[in-house]
Amino acid sequence: MSGADVQAPVLACTGLEVRFGGVVALDGVDFPVARGSITALIGPNGAGKTTLLNAVTGLVRVAGGAITLNGADITALPPHRRAAAGVVRTFQNLETFSNMSVLENVMTGAHRVIRYPLAHALFKTPLYFRRERACRDHAMAQLDFVGLAHLADAPATELAYGSLRLMEIARALAAQPELLLLDEPAAGLNMKETRTLGAIIRRIRDERGVTVALVEHDMDLIMDISDAITVLNFGRELAHGTPAEIQRNPAVVAAYLGEDEAEDAAPGAGKAAQGGGR
Amino acid sequence: MRALFSSSLAQTGLFLALLLAAPWLLTNDYYLTVLILCCLNAIIVVGLNLLMGYAGQISLGHAAFYGLSAYTTAVATATYQLPMELGLVLAVAVTALIAVGIGIPALKLSGHYLGMATMGFGLIVFIFLNETIELTGGPSGFVGIPRLELFGYAFETDRSYYVLTACCLAGVALLSLNIIHSRAGRALRAIHTSEKAAMTAAIDIARYKLLVFVLSAVYAALAGFLYAHYLSFVAPSSFGFLFSVELITMVVLGGMADLWGGIAGAFFLTMLPEFLRAFEDIEVLLFGSILVLSMLLLPDGFAGGLRRLARFAAARLGRSGGGADGGTGGDVDGPDAAKAAAPGAGGRP
Ligand SMILES: Nc1ncnc2c1ncn2[C@@H]1O[C@H](COP(=O)(O)OP(=O)(O)OP(=O)(O)O)[C@@H](O)[C@H]1O
Ligand SMILES: [Mg+2]
Numbered sequence: 001m002s003g004a005d006v007q008a009p010v011l012a013c014t015g016l017e018v019r020f021g022g023v024v025a026l027d028g029v030d031f032p033v034a035r036g037s038i039t040a041l042i043g044p045n046g047a048g049k050t051t052l053l054n055a056v057t058g059l060v061r062v063a064g065g066a067i068t069l070n071g072a073d074i075t076a077l078p079p080h081r082r083a084a085a086g087v088v089r090t091f092q093n094l095e096t097f098s099n100m101s102v103l104e105n106v107m108t109g110a111h112r113v114i115r116y117p118l119a120h121a122l123f124k125t126p127l128y129f130r131r132e133r134a135c136r137d138h139a140m141a142q143l144d145f146v147g148l149a150h151l152a153d154a155p156a157t158e159l160a161y162g163s164l165r166l167m168e169i170a171r172a173l174a175a176q177p178e179l180l181l182l183d184e185p186a187a188g189l190n191m192k193e194t195r196t197l198g199a200i201i202r203r204i205r206d207e208r209g210v211t212v213a214l215v216e217h218d219m220d221l222i223m224d225i226s227d228a229i230t231v232l233n234f235g236r237e238l239a240h241g242t243p244a245e246i247q248r249n250p251a252v253v254a255a256y257l258g259e260d261e262a263e264d265a266a267p268g269a270g271k272a273a274q275g276g277g278r
Numbered sequence: 279m280r281a282l283f284s285s286s287l288a289q290t291g292l293f294l295a296l297l298l299a300a301p302w303l304l305t306n307d308y309y310l311t312v313l314i315l316c317c318l319n320a321i322i323v324v325g326l327n328l329l330m331g332y333a334g335q336i337s338l339g340h341a342a343f344y345g346l347s348a349y350t351t352a353v354a355t356a357t358y359q360l361p362m363e364l365g366l367v368l369a370v371a372v373t374a375l376i377a378v379g380i381g382i383p384a385l386k387l388s389g390h391y392l393g394m395a396t397m398g399f400g401l402i403v404f405i406f407l408n409e410t411i412e413l414t415g416g417p418s419g420f421v422g423i424p425r426l427e428l429f430g431y432a433f434e435t436d437r438s439y440y441v442l443t444a445c446c447l448a449g450v451a452l453l454s455l456n457i458i459h460s461r462a463g464r465a466l467r468a469i470h471t472s473e474k475a476a477m478t479a480a481i482d483i484a485r486y487k488l489l490v491f492v493l494s495a496v497y498a499a500l501a502g503f504l505y506a507h508y509l510s511f512v513a514p515s516s517f518g519f520l521f522s523v524e525l526i527t528m529v530v531l532g533g534m535a536d537l538w539g540g541i542a543g544a545f546f547l548t549m550l551p552e553f554l555r556a557f558e559d560i561e562v563l564l565f566g567s568i569l570v571l572s573m574l575l576l577p578d579g580f581a582g583g584l585r586r587l588a589r590f591a592a593a594r595l596g597r598s599g600g601g602a603d604g605g606t607g608g609d610v611d612g613p614d615a616a617k618a619a620a621p622g623a624g625g626r627p
Pocket of ligand 2: 049092
């Protein structure tokens with residue numbers, strides 16, 4: 001275990017249970033995220049990764065277990081209160097505000113940080129203009145950070161898939177999260193875009209000081225950027241450790257062998273599997 | 279972008295000037311009555327557009343808010359002889375309270391279920407207005423509502439009443455534009471397209487839905503108050519399910535999430551039956567067909583339809599004229615298609 005795990009984690013999920021009718025999507029999962037870390041959550045399709053992010057952000061109800069943020073229990077909070085507390089996310093299947101421009105999407109992300117009473121908008125007071133300008137500048141800065149500033153005024157529907165993924169990251173960053181959860185941010189991106197994404201995720205942690213937890217299938221990306229990895233399989237935790245430990249873990253290798261991901265697996269894991277897989 | 283901030287005031291000013299100029303073009307003072315009704319319907323439609331077009335929440339019960347307000351002020355000012363200023367306050371307050379009471383449970387539903395719930399509410403109000411004969415006069419209506427007099431000024435002529443309703447409409451439009459271009463407006467539009475993403479952007483969606491629902495009910499209440507004191511007679515038949523559907527047709531025809539389009543829709547559909555008096559019996563059929571046709575053919579209302587037509591014409595002209603100007607390249611309809619197959623390329627050869 002790396003030293004970072006010793007200090008109090010930003011997020012601690014303990015014994016999480018989520019059921020959908022008869023399906024047990026999460027079965028007593030622990031998921032700690034150390035402050036300042038990039039923590040990965042991996043596992044085969046249907047393992048429960050998205051469900052875990054949904055549980056953390058309050059989009060599904062947990063049947064058991066507890067979620068704490070900086071030691072405070074947030075298990076019972078509704079989704080918007082968790083976001084207000086600093087837990088912000090992106091989605092595996094994009095959730096774009098398709099009726100807005102790119103800039104407005106990101107400005108909406110700033111709902112938490114730049115605020116003013118509605119009465120100021122109704123009568124367009126000086127405060128309204130000041131806050132709206134601040135919001136616009138803040139959103140532009142986020143777009144600049146992910147390299148989309150030149151597309152700010154385009155309708156969101158006109159963006160290419162890869163740009164939409166970046167836009168959703170900018171939207172999440174606009175909320176100045178303490179913990180950013182990314183659900184398969186590299187899905188649908190080509191190799192070049194994935195490399196750019198890897199660099200952006202690092203900068204989010206290094207320059208913004210935001211703790212990042214991400215779900216991803218791209219093993220090269222995961223092994224490259226993460227400090228700690230939790231592996232889920234059938235709703236249970238299979239392993240937890242550093243990338244090197246996970247690559248050497250025989251249970252992980254075995255779980256991935258039965259999956260399409262075998263060939264995507266990191267070089268180390270691939271070697272352990274004797275390059276076979278199929 | 280500064281232009282956008284100042285332009286809602288400019289747009290509204292221009293609109294009000296047009297409205298106030300309109301009576302001078304009329305040949306017959308009867309049409310002033312029609313214009314007043316246009317303004318009243320447009321006030322409701324502006325609110326309904328915020329609710330439906332911007333926030334994506336349907337209501338099939340807005341006629342009921344209109345009616346509740348009209349009857350509240352009727353009872354307050356005619357039965358109890360209260361001053362009309364108080365009638366206005368009561369009408370708005372009662373309607374807003376009822377909207378809160380209905381909105382809290384109903385807005386937990388979405389789509390068809392919300393439609394059904396609000397429709398049910400509308401029917402209950404309709405039955406209530408018909409059955410409480412002692413209070414409301416029942417199906418034959420409530421007579422003897424005093425003509426409007428506010429703060430010592432009596433709106434005796436139709437002209438003065440028209441100026442009042444036009445100013446109310448402009449005021450409501452301006453406030454609504456200001457909401458649309460604000461943090462709250464973005465929250466409403468966010469709820470329309472992704473509740474999940476809205477929630478995870480810290481937007482309290484239940485609160486914003488209730489806010490816009492109550493606001494739209496308050497607009498309907500303002501219109502109801504003005505209606506009652508204009509006609510001095512109200513009957514339940516004006517506030518039934520059919521009127522709720524007509525209001526929705528106005529929003530859809532004018533263009534969802536297009537404030538001025540919705541107002542144009544309200545004016546058009548309020549005038550239409552007046553010019554088609556001969557076809558009075560088929561009014562329902564007329565509105566039904568307009569609703570269906572505009573949903574099928576004009577998914578973004580007249581304004582959107584005109585824009586598409588213009589774009590189509592521009593594309594046609596661009597192609598036949600051979601004057602391949604790069605400017606139109608970005609206007610190709612399908613955004614994905616535009617990305618996939620460099621749009622300019624098709625037009626070149
Ligand atoms: N809303 C839901 N209703 C019913 N079952 C669900 C729901 N959401 C998820 N599940 C089930 O829970 C299990 C875990 O799903 P989840 O989406 O969390 O997997 P995942 O690890 O994110 O997979 P993927 O890599 O494909 O995204 C699956 O069996 C899935 O079918
Ligand atoms: Mg998933």
